[in-house]
Amino acid sequence: MPGEMSIEHRYASGYAALVGRLLDDTRHGWSIGTFGAVGEFVRDDDEPATRTITASAQCLYTARAAIRINLDVEPRMLAYDTLSGDGESWGHSLAFCLPVPDRARRGVIQSLGHDTDAVRDEDRDVAIFDLGAGIGHVRFCLRTRDARLIDTLLALQNQDVFGPHGGALMADVLRAQPHRVLISPAGRIEVFAAIPPPDGESPEGPHTHLLPQLIQSGRTHDANAPIPRGFQPVLMFNPRSPWRDALGRRVPFEPELDADFRKLLDRHGVPGEARIRAGVEAAVASGIRPDAFAWPTTRRGRAVARLTLRRIAQRSPGDLVAAWRAHHDHAEEE
Known part of the structure; x- marks a missing residue:
């Protein structure tokens, strides 16, 4: 079963084989984003999914979200784990990194036309807008057929999403429920699931975060991540912690999950x-x-x-x- 396969990669067939093995394992998730502007892809073990593979990309989509990983860009991979504050547990990460581009900073709202690069055929004639919330290589976008939201976004082009009209825009976004699309050179994540109200909780499964206070710090990633200076994560593989279930609830330690990750850590760990x-x-x-x-x-x-x-x-x-x-x-x- 895909959910039972080890995330070990034998390194015989290169980057495409590693991506394929990791995408097949439903225990783990993926994300693209910058500090405070993130989209996450996960799926249930029994959730129907469509998988496509070409020479240049591998894609997977469900009714709730989609992911594409480009194979013609091979980022530097960096495996690391992080302490939890409970004095006992820890988490796992595998970052796919590229050098930060020159003059990396937040942008402004921009129309990108139709999303001709969408994972699913039915989304390729839909309007897409960059919100300007990402930094460097990463774009946080909205994709919508809603005429009112399209008019609002066109009227706000070249403005800061957190400027004086940001509150009204976010209210319209909640009404229209657009797809959120995170794009980087390594691929894209598209989230179709509903956006919760401001006082609601993030839904179980695929979701996005757009947190102004964190975004305005200008960071490409969390300070606890040991990303080398001059690089930024453009894709994250998020292996399930051996201490948490798929919903993040504490469970007894699962040594098999940790042993799987140690193989990635031994191969792609931080030098030293x-x-x-x-x-x-x-x-x-x-x-x-x-x-x-x-x-x-x-x-x-x-x-x-x-x-x-x-x-x-x-x-x-x-x-x-x-x-x-x-x-x-x-x-x-x-």
Whole structure:
């Protein structure tokens, strides 16, 4: 079954094979966006889906969303995990990165004509507008047949989406319920699911976030992501955490999910982090006291060391690793 397949890639057939294996696995999700402007693609294991493969792209769509991953652009892949603030768990990520373009900044509302590059045939004659909320390589767009919303967006061309007319525009967006389309050189994600009201919760499944305060920070990504300076993520593969179910609820640790991700981490991890992981594991295995170990001096290095201790605690719990965690790993975030 697709939902049971390992996300391990044997590296015999290159980028297209990796993309295909990851797209086939329903346990995990994808996203495209910048800090505060994001579209997410996920699907249920039993959800009907259409899959298309060409030499230049792989696509998958359901009744709720669509994704295309371009194969003629091969970004730099970077696998990493991040601490959770509960003192025990962690999450996984695989970022597909490209160099940040010159003069990367937010844009303004612009008509892009018809969305001739849409994943589904029936969407290719529909009007699409760039909201100017993305940064660098990423565009956050609206696609709609609604005449009133089209007129509103045409009247607001070359204006900031968060300018004086932004509130009225967002009210019209909620009324018209357009598709949201996130575009980057690596591909696109299209979300057809409904936009919740301002006081509502994001729906389960595919959805988007458009958060003005975060967008106006001008960041391409969250500061906790160890993306190399000068790069930005243009596509994210979001493996399910071994501590969370598909709805984000806490579950007992699933070692198979973590073992799957470790294969990606070993192949595409941040340079230097493998040395930190190996050093902590060797020290604990040798019985070294936690206060005798040269703890990393950088914020990210300390996070990697703490993550390693948490993994060891799940694999080989005992008094020594408990002492290490008491000394070095704390529930509160730095």
